[in-house]
Amino acid sequence: MSTRLITALLASIPLAASAQSQLNLTQGVTEISQRVYDLHMTIFYICCVIGVIVFGAMFVSMILHRKSKGHKPATFHENVKVEILWTVIPFLILVGMAIPATKTLFAMEDASEAEVTVLVTGSQWKWHYKYFDRDVEYFSLLATRQDQINNRLEKGENYLLEVDRPLVLPTDTKVRFLVTSDDVIHSWWVPDFAVKKDANPGFINEAWTKIDEPGIYRGQCAELCGKDHGFMPVVVIAKEPAEFEAWISEQEAIAKAAKEEEQRLLSMSMSKDELMELGERVYLGSCAACHQPNGEGIPGVFPSLKGTAMVMNDKPGHINIVVNGKAGTAMQAFGNQLSLRELAAVITYERNAWGNNTGDLIQAADVNEYLNK
Amino acid sequence: MSTVAGEMDHHDHHHHAPSGITRWLFTTNHKDIGSMYLWFSFIMFLVGGSMAMVIRAELFQPGLQLVDPHFFNQMTTVHGLIMVFGAVMPAFTGLANWMVPMMIGAPDMALPRMNNWSFWILPFAFAILLASLFMEGGGPAFGWTFYAPLSTTYSSDSTALFVFSVHIMGISSIMGAINVIVTIMNMRAPGMTYMKMPLFVWTWFITAFLLIAVMPVLAGAVTMVLTDKYFSTSFFDAAGGGDPVLFQHIFWFFGHPEVYIMILPSFGIVSAIIPAFSRKKLFGYSSMVYATAAIAGLSFLVWAHHMFTTGMPVAAEIFFMYATMLISVPTGVKVFNWVATMWRGSISFETPMLFALAFVILFTIGGFSGLMLAITPVDFQYHDTYFVVAHFHYVLVSGAIFSIMAAAYYWLPKWTGHMYDETLAKWHFWCSLISVNVLFFPMHFAGLAGMPRRIPDYSLQFADINQIVSIGGFAFGLSQLIFLAVVIKCVRGGEKAPAKPWDGAEGLEWTVPSPAPYHTFETPPEVK
Ligand code: HEM
Ligand SMILES: [Cu+2]
Numbered sequence: 001m002s003t004r005l006i007t008a009l010l011a012s013i014p015l016a017a018s019a020q021s022q023l024n025l026t027q028g029v030t031e032i033s034q035r036v037y038d039l040h041m042t043i044f045y046i047c048c049v050i051g052v053i054v055f056g057a058m059f060v061s062m063i064l065h066r067k068s069k070g071h072k073p074a075t076f077h078e079n080v081k082v083e084i085l086w087t088v089i090p091f092l093i094l095v096g097m098a099i100p101a102t103k104t105l106f107a108m109e110d111a112s113e114a115e116v117t118v119l120v121t122g123s124q125w126k127w128h129y130k131y132f133d134r135d136v137e138y139f140s141l142l143a144t145r146q147d148q149i150n151n152r153l154e155k156g157e158n159y160l161l162e163v164d165r166p167l168v169l170p171t172d173t174k175v176r177f178l179v180t181s182d183d184v185i186h187s188w189w190v191p192d193f194a195v196k197k198d199a200n201p202g203f204i205n206e207a208w209t210k211i212d213e214p215g216i217y218r219g220q221c222a223e224l225c226g227k228d229h230g231f232m233p234v235v236v237i238a239k240e241p242a243e244f245e246a247w248i249s250e251q252e253a254i255a256k257a258a259k260e261e262e263q264r265l266l267s268m269s270m271s272k273d274e275l276m277e278l279g280e281r282v283y284l285g286s287c288a289a290c291h292q293p294n295g296e297g298i299p300g301v302f303p304s305l306k307g308t309a310m311v312m313n314d315k316p317g318h319i320n321i322v323v324n325g326k327a328g329t330a331m332q333a334f335g336n337q338l339s340l341r342e343l344a345a346v347i348t349y350e351r352n353a354w355g356n357n358t359g360d361l362i363q364a365a366d367v368n369e370y371l372n373k
Numbered sequence: 374m375s376t377v378a379g380e381m382d383h384h385d386h387h388h389h390a391p392s393g394i395t396r397w398l399f400t401t402n403h404k405d406i407g408s409m410y411l412w413f414s415f416i417m418f419l420v421g422g423s424m425a426m427v428i429r430a431e432l433f434q435p436g437l438q439l440v441d442p443h444f445f446n447q448m449t450t451v452h453g454l455i456m457v458f459g460a461v462m463p464a465f466t467g468l469a470n471w472m473v474p475m476m477i478g479a480p481d482m483a484l485p486r487m488n489n490w491s492f493w494i495l496p497f498a499f500a501i502l503l504a505s506l507f508m509e510g511g512g513p514a515f516g517w518t519f520y521a522p523l524s525t526t527y528s529s530d531s532t533a534l535f536v537f538s539v540h541i542m543g544i545s546s547i548m549g550a551i552n553v554i555v556t557i558m559n560m561r562a563p564g565m566t567y568m569k570m571p572l573f574v575w576t577w578f579i580t581a582f583l584l585i586a587v588m589p590v591l592a593g594a595v596t597m598v599l600t601d602k603y604f605s606t607s608f609f610d611a612a613g614g615g616d617p618v619l620f621q622h623i624f625w626f627f628g629h630p631e632v633y634i635m636i637l638p639s640f641g642i643v644s645a646i647i648p649a650f651s652r653k654k655l656f657g658y659s660s661m662v663y664a665t666a667a668i669a670g671l672s673f674l675v676w677a678h679h680m681f682t683t684g685m686p687v688a689a690e691i692f693f694m695y696a697t698m699l700i701s702v703p704t705g706v707k708v709f710n711w712v713a714t715m716w717r718g719s720i721s722f723e724t725p726m727l728f729a730l731a732f733v734i735l736f737t738i739g740g741f742s743g744l745m746l747a748i749t750p751v752d753f754q755y756h757d758t759y760f761v762v763a764h765f766h767y768v769l770v771s772g773a774i775f776s777i778m779a780a781a782y783y784w785l786p787k788w789t790g791h792m793y794d795e796t797l798a799k800w801h802f803w804c805s806l807i808s809v810n811v812l813f814f815p816m817h818f819a820g821l822a823g824m825p826r827r828i829p830d831y832s833l834q835f836a837d838i839n840q841i842v843s844i845g846g847f848a849f850g851l852s853q854l855i856f857l858a859v860v861i862k863c864v865r866g867g868e869k870a871p872a873k874p875w876d877g878a879e880g881l882e883w884t885v886p887s888p889a890p891y892h893t894f895e896t897p898p899e900v901k
Binding site for chain 1: 435436437438442443446508509510511514515516520522523526527529530610611612616617618651652653654655656657658660682683684687690691694695698699701702705706708709712713714715716717718719720721722730733734737738741744745748749750751753754756757758818821822823825826827828829830831832833834
C-alpha cells in the first residue's frame with residue numbers, strides 16, 4: 001500500500017510543478033493571478049515536505065518495527081518536550097504562510113481607482129454585461145449547439161466554453177466588476193484573472209482585474225444555480241486599449257441604430273412566416289431551457305405551454321408574463337433582454353406552435369404597450 | 374480489571390426478549406440497536422453509492438448520455454444527503470451504541486427507550502427523502518448545502534418533504550447525542566475516571582456536544598427555507614429585506630462543526646486500533662483529549678471559510694483564514710501522536726490495522742488540501758471546483774468511512790463471536806485502497822485545471838481525468854460488495870473468536886466473552 005501511495009504523491013510533484021500542464025492551477029495573465037499561483041505552489045511544497053517527514057516516519061516504523069521481524073515494543077508513551085515541539089513548529093510554519101497570504105489578499109480586495117467598470121449580472125442561465133458610462137449592454141449565452149451536447153454532432157474545440165457575445169475588456173487597464181444576480185446565486189469565474197465572485201440577488205459584489213496580455217480567456221459559472229449550471233460559460237476577449245476603444249464606440253453606434261430601428265418597427269407588421277421563423281429561433285435560445293423545445297415544460301418545475309389556458313385564451317396575460325416576468329418564480333422579465341421584434345415573434349410562435357394554432361399574430365406595437373408597465 | 378459478565382450466562386433471557394420482528398421493533402438493548410444502526414447505515418451506503426455510480430456514469434464522457442441535468446442535480450444532492458446523514462452519522466451512532474457501554478463498563482445506554490425511538494424514526498426520514506425523488510418535479514436538486522434562493526423560490530415542491538425528513542434526522546441525532554452524554558456522565562464503572570476513558574468514548578462525548586449545539590441550527594435553517602418557500606417570509610430574499618448570504622452563514626455554522634462530527638469518532642477508533650496492533654500504549658493520551666476538545670472548540674469559529682467568494686469584508690476573510698489555519702495544529706498533533714505510537718512498536722498488519730494506517734495517510738492528505746483551501750486568496754481559485762470535492766472525499770471516504778471499516782473489522786469478532794475471513798478482508802482492503810485513490814486523487818488535478826463541481830457535462834480538456842475517476846468509482850463501488858460478503862460470512866459462522874482476539878488490544882470490551890452476551894456488566898466491573 002504504502003509505496004504506491006508515496007510514489008503517487010511524489011509523481012504528482014513534477015506534474016503539478018510544470019506550469020503549462022493541464023493538471024495544475026493556471027498562472028494566469030495578471031499580476032494577481034501570478035501571485036496566487038506562487039502562493040499555491042509554496043503551500044503545496046510545504047505540505048509535500050511535511051508529508052515526506054510524517055509518512056516517512058510511518059513507513060520506517062512499518063518496515064523496521066514489525067512484529068514479524070521480532071521487534072519488541074518499547075514502552076514510552078509520553079514526552080512533553082517533543083509534544084511542545086510539534087505544536088510550536090507547525091504553528092510557526094503557519095505564521096510563515098499567513099504573511100504572504102495576507103498581503104495578497106489585501107491586494108486582491110483593493111478595487112479602488114478603476115478606469116473601466118462593468119456590471120456583471122447572472123441569471124438562469126446566462127450572463128449580462130453592462131459597461132458603465134457607455135451605452136453598451138448585452139447578454140452572453142452559451143454558443144455550443146444542443147446537438148453537440150446530445151452527442152449528435154462532433155464536439156468543437158471549445159465545447160461548452162464558447163458564447164455568442166463575449167465580454168470585451170481593455171488590457172493594461174484596471175477594470176472593476178460589479179457582480180450581482182437576477183434570480184439565484186451564480187458565481188462569475190475567470191481562472192486566468194484569479195477572479196471568482198458570487199453573484200448574489202439583491203446585493204452587489206466588487207472585484208477587479210488588470211490584464212497583461214491580449215487574448216481570449218474562458219471560465220464558467222462556479223456556484224450551483226439550477227438545471228443548466230454547467231452551461232453558462234464566461235468568455236472574455238482582452239484587446240489593446242485603443243482597439244477596445246474602437247470596439248466599444250462601434251457597439252454604441254450599433255446600439256443606437258438598433259433603437260431607432262425599433263421605433264420604426266412599431267408602425268410595421270411582420271408576416272406570419274417571418275414571425276414564426278424568428279420566434280422559433282428566439283424560443284430555442286431563451287425559453288427552451290425551461291419550457292423545453294416541445295413546449296411541455298418539466299412537470300412540477302417548469303409549466304407547459306402546450307394547450308394551456310393562458311397561451312390559448314389569454315393574450316394580454318401571455319404578452320405581459322413574457323415581457324414583465326412573474327415575481328417569485330424562475331420566469332424572468334424578457335422585456336429588457338429581447339428586442340420588440342423578437343418578443344413579438346416568440347409570443348406568436350408560442351401561440352401557434354405544437355398544435356396551439358390560435359392563429360394570433362403579435363406585432364411589435366402590441367408588445368410595446370406592455371413594456372415599462 | 375475484572376469481569377462479572379460470564380456469571381449471567383446460565384440465566385435464560387428469552388422471557389424478556391420477544392422473537393421475530395417485534396424483537397427488533399421493541400428492543401431497548403444497546404447491542405440490538407447498535408446492530409440495526411450499522412445495518413441501516415450500510416444499506417444507505419449502498420443506496421447513496423448507487424447514486425454516485427449514476428453520477429460517475431454520466432461523467433464518464435463529455436456530453437449528456439444517461440440522465441438530464443435536472444436529474445443529475447437530484448443525484449448529487451441526494452447522494453450527499455444520504456452519505457452524510459444516512460451512512461456516516463448512523464454508522465458512528467451504531468458503533469457508539471455497541472461500544473460505549475461496553476467500554477465504560479455499563480450494562481446498557483442510559484435511556485434505552487429513547488434509543489429505540491431515535492433509531493426507528495430514521496428509516497422513515499430516509500423513506501420520505503427517497504420517495505420525494507418520484508414526485509412530480511423530482512426530489513431536491515439544490516445540492517446537499519441547499520443554498521437559498523435555489524432551495525426556496527426556485528425549488529420544486531418536494532422541498533417540503535426534504536425539510537421534514539431533515540427535521541426527523543436532526544431529532545434522531547439529538548436524541549442519540551443526549552443518550553451518549555447521559556450514559557458517559559452517569560454510568561461509568563467505579564474507578565473509570567474521565568481521564569481513563571478510552572479515546573473512542575472521549576471523542577464521542579465531545580462529538581455529542583457538537584451535535585446538540587448544531588443540529589438545532591440546521592433545523593432552524595430548514596425551517597426558514599420552508600417558511601420562505603411556503604409562508605411568504607423573506608429571511609433569504611433581498612426583495613423582502615432578507616439576505617441570501619445569511620442562509621450560508623447559518624448553514625455553515627452548522628456545517629463546519631458537522632464535518633468534525635463526522636471525523637472525531639474516527640480519531641477515537643484509530644486511537645484504539647493503532648496501539649492494539651503496535652502492541653504499545655497510545656502516545657500522548659492527554660494531549661489527544663485536549664486536541665480533540667480544541668478542534669471541537671475551534672470548529673465553531675471557522676464556518677465562513679466555505680464562503681470566501683460571497684463577498685465578505687477583508688477583516689472577516691482574514692479572521693476566518695487564520696482560524697482555519699489554526700485548526701491544523703491540533704489536527705497535526707493527533708497525526709504525530711499516532712506515528713509516535715507506532716514508533717518502535719511491534720507492528721502487525723491485520724485488516725483493522727491496514728484500514729487505520731490508510732486512514733492516517735489519506736486523512737492527512739485531505740488535511741493538506743484543507744490547509745491549502747484555508748488560504749483565502751488561493752481559495753478563490755479552488756472554491757467550488759473538483760479540488761474541494763477531492764478534499765472532502767479524502768477526509769470523508771478514505772477518512773471517516775475507512776475508520777468505520779477499521780472499526781467493523783476490529784470489533785466484528787466481539788459482535789459475532791466469529792473471526793472474519795482475513796483473506797477476503799485483505800482483498801477488500803487492497804481493492805478499496807487502490808480504487809479510492811484512482812477515484813479521488815485525479816480530482817485534485819481536474820479542480821486545479823478549472824473544472825467546477827456539480828456540473829453534468831464538461832469541456833473536452835477534462836475528458837481523460839474524468840474517465841479515470843469514473844473507473845476508480847466503479848471499482849470502489851464494487852469493492853464494497855466484498856465487505857458485505859465478509860460481514861455476512863462472519864455473522865453466519867467462522868473460526869470461534871476468543872474473548873480477546875487481538876493480543877495487543879486493551880479495554881473492558883475484551884474482558885467479556887465473544888460474542889458479547891446479550892447483557893454485559895449488569896454488575897459493574899472495578900477499574901483500577
Ligand atoms: C486541517 C483540517 C481542515 C481544513 C483546514 C479544512 C478546510 C476546508 C476549507 C477551507 C473548505 C472550503 C473549501 C471551499 O469550498 O472553497 C473545506 C471544505 C470542506 N471540508 Fe474541510 N478542512 C479540514 C478538514 C476537514 C475534515 C476533517 C472534514 C470532514 C471529515 C472536512 C470536510 C469538508 C467538507 C465536507 C467540505 C465541503 C463542503 C461542501 O462545500 O460541500 N474537512 N475544508
Ligand atoms: Cu469547514
